[in-house]
Amino acid sequence: MNHSAPSNMDSHSEQTPGFGRRSFLRGSLGVLASGSLLPSSLLAAKSFSDGSEELKVGLIGCGGRGSGASVQALRADKGTKLVAMADAFSDRLERSLKYLLQTNVKDRIQVPKEHRFTGFDGYKKVLELVDVVILTSPPHFRPEHLAAAVAAGKHIFCEKPVAVDAPGVRSVFESCRKAKEKGLSLVSGLCWRYHNGMRATFDKIHEGAIGEIRTIQATYNTSGLWHRGFKKEWSEMENMVRNWIYYTWLSGDHIAEQHIHSLDKIAWAMKDEYPVRVTASGGRQVRTDPKYGNVYDHFNTVYEFKNGVKGFASCRQWNGAANDVSDHVYGTEGICHIFQHQIVGKHPWKFKGKHNSMYQAEHDALFASIRKGDPINNGDYMVKSTLMAIMGRMAAYTGKVISWDDAWNSKERLGPETYEWGPFKPKPVARPGITRFF
Ligand SMILES: NC(=O)c1ccc[n+]([C@@H]2O[C@H](COP(=O)([O-])OP(=O)(O)OC[C@H]3O[C@@H](n4cnc5c(N)ncnc54)[C@H](O)[C@@H]3O)[C@@H](O)[C@H]2O)c1
Numbered sequence: 001m002n003h004s005a006p007s008n009m010d011s012h013s014e015q016t017p018g019f020g021r022r023s024f025l026r027g028s029l030g031v032l033a034s035g036s037l038l039p040s041s042l043l044a045a046k047s048f049s050d051g052s053e054e055l056k057v058g059l060i061g062c063g064g065r066g067s068g069a070s071v072q073a074l075r076a077d078k079g080t081k082l083v084a085m086a087d088a089f090s091d092r093l094e095r096s097l098k099y100l101l102q103t104n105v106k107d108r109i110q111v112p113k114e115h116r117f118t119g120f121d122g123y124k125k126v127l128e129l130v131d132v133v134i135l136t137s138p139p140h141f142r143p144e145h146l147a148a149a150v151a152a153g154k155h156i157f158c159e160k161p162v163a164v165d166a167p168g169v170r171s172v173f174e175s176c177r178k179a180k181e182k183g184l185s186l187v188s189g190l191c192w193r194y195h196n197g198m199r200a201t202f203d204k205i206h207e208g209a210i211g212e213i214r215t216i217q218a219t220y221n222t223s224g225l226w227h228r229g230f231k232k233e234w235s236e237m238e239n240m241v242r243n244w245i246y247y248t249w250l251s252g253d254h255i256a257e258q259h260i261h262s263l264d265k266i267a268w269a270m271k272d273e274y275p276v277r278v279t280a281s282g283g284r285q286v287r288t289d290p291k292y293g294n295v296y297d298h299f300n301t302v303y304e305f306k307n308g309v310k311g312f313a314s315c316r317q318w319n320g321a322a323n324d325v326s327d328h329v330y331g332t333e334g335i336c337h338i339f340q341h342q343i344v345g346k347h348p349w350k351f352k353g354k355h356n357s358m359y360q361a362e363h364d365a366l367f368a369s370i371r372k373g374d375p376i377n378n379g380d381y382m383v384k385s386t387l388m389a390i391m392g393r394m395a396a397y398t399g400k401v402i403s404w405d406d407a408w409n410s411k412e413r414l415g416p417e418t419y420e421w422g423p424f425k426p427k428p429v430a431r432p433g434i435t436r437f438f
Helices: 021-033 064-076 090-100 122-127 139-151 166-182 196-207 236-242 260-269 358-372 379-398 404-409
Strands: 055-060 080-087 116-118 132-135 155-158 186-188 213-222 277-283 298-304 310-317 324-331 334-337 342-345
Touching: 055 064, 055 122, 064 080, 064 090, 064 132, 064 358, 080 090, 080 122, 090 116, 116 122, 122 139, 132 139, 132 358, 139 155, 139 166, 155 358, 166 186, 166 379, 166 404, 186 358, 186 379, 196 260, 196 334, 196 342, 213 260, 260 310, 260 324, 260 379, 277 379, 298 379, 379 404
Parallel strands: 055 080, 055 132, 080 116, 132 155, 155 186, 213 310
Antiparallel strands: 213 324, 277 298, 298 310, 324 334, 334 342
16 A cells, blocks of 8 residues: 555545545546446445435444444434444443433334344444444454445444554555545544534634634543453453453553544644644553553643644543643634633634534434435544544654654554454553654
């Protein structure tokens, strides 16, 4: 594959989420109409545009987010049914199903026993049964799941982050390109891009309401997250996958798993330009017990952009410390407090519009696009914001300055070559100056 880093090509605004889709569709449908032969892989996007046809939905990764996203998918379109589910573990799948059968969309949850799949390969069976798939497993598996979903011609809701390493990012980049070629809708779980107040706020920044951007501060300081416990009867692999957030190979570390929302907003403020390099520090100050795997509990990053703008981003997961999740963009004519949807300075402004549920809005957009036959493709920012997070982690783990191109071309693949329920030792906790960049 071409390893030249696509730093700023294809940048697009969320208001036109299909970046270039119209010209693509004109091109591809034109060829179809003229009767030219196309490979069968390009003929995959089935039409649901008359609104009457049932849309079969499948869920891969039946945890908190996947269960919520399933409800949102069914609420988005009355013609949808959840017909198949896959999870690594049957108890997780059954728990999710039980929850779904208590919601107000329970009548359209129709997942018989023979449509419930477990293990690492269960996702393949789901893809045989559905039109739309929700990808909400731990991020490590996303590149494989996404590639298979696109190959099978499915429309996709794809949670963030989309990979944990550069080979995964490059694979997802390729899958997104193929999804566009096939006219498949691909909506990203970077949910703030679907929030009315955020959209209006970033529009204002882009219109110049704070003048030229000088610097951006993004903070994601929260408490610790869940731990699901270890059991002796579970293999090392099972203990790890059940507690996936604590293993870099599974989650990407919390800079990717959680802080990506802040990093994506930095890029959004920069009109989807991505940084040229990053310097970082980080470590494990309080979450030191071995049960917390090999992830850090704090990161501080300085992202540098081509035009000299710097984005200062920090995140931590510490219990008993002050929490702060906020983003601020400082310009030559004012400051934008992103979460307040407010600008102070020469052109004061405050969002007065209606607030919406961004999680619901993602699915409303996805299903409307499928019905209209006008595919959305959020691939560009979901790939690049994932790489932005990974490059921050690389800089913190190694202590080196990491350029966008270094990160894009990195050869380091995290995790085992094959997945089996057996022994598996994760890498030791990274030590800056000692841990090497590959
Ligand atoms: N956009 C948001 O605001 C938001 C919020 C929460 C989570 N997320 C993202 O959603 C994803 C899932 O997070 P969650 O909170 O639901 O976690 P979770 O642990 O509750 O759910 C993940 C599920 O995937 C299952 N799983 C593990 N390996 C699998 C495999 N190989 N194939 C199929 N299933 C597998 C797990 O058993 C688990 O049930 C993550 O990428 C997370 O970052 C996004």
